[in-house]
Amino acid sequence: MKNAKAKSSKWINESGFLEYNFEWQPGFGAFSYSRSQVNQVYQYILNQEKHHENQTFFDEYIELLDKFEVDYDERYLFCKLI
Numbered sequence: 001m002k003n004a005k006a007k008s009s010k011w012i013n014e015s016g017f018l019e020y021n022f023e024w025q026p027g028f029g030a031f032s033y034s035r036s037q038v039n040q041v042y043q044y045i046l047n048q049e050k051h052h053e054n055q056t057f058f059d060e061y062i063e064l065l066d067k068f069e070v071d072y073d074e075r076y077l078f079c080k081l082i
Contacts, residue, residue, distance in 0.1 A: 001028045005024045005028070008024075009022050009023060009024055025078065029065075029070075031064055058078065061077070062074070062077075
């Protein structure tokens with residue numbers, strides 16, 4: 001993850017997508033699904049923009065943490081950049 005985060009932030013900053021310097025917050029999270037759910041995950045990705053019209057990423061992330069019984073302190077989930 002360290003390598004992926006370093007290379008992706010370098011690419012984002014060199015590409016000039018943002019008006020500010022992009023940095024990943026410390027840490028990372030990952031969720032896995034079984035092979036039998038590949039099509040459902042694929043469909044979710046295809047419809048992600050429409051899906052997030054009704055539910056924010058933050059709310060969905062909290063829902064996943066709760067669903068997978070991950071302990072967390074909401075104060076440390078995301079850093080505000082702007």
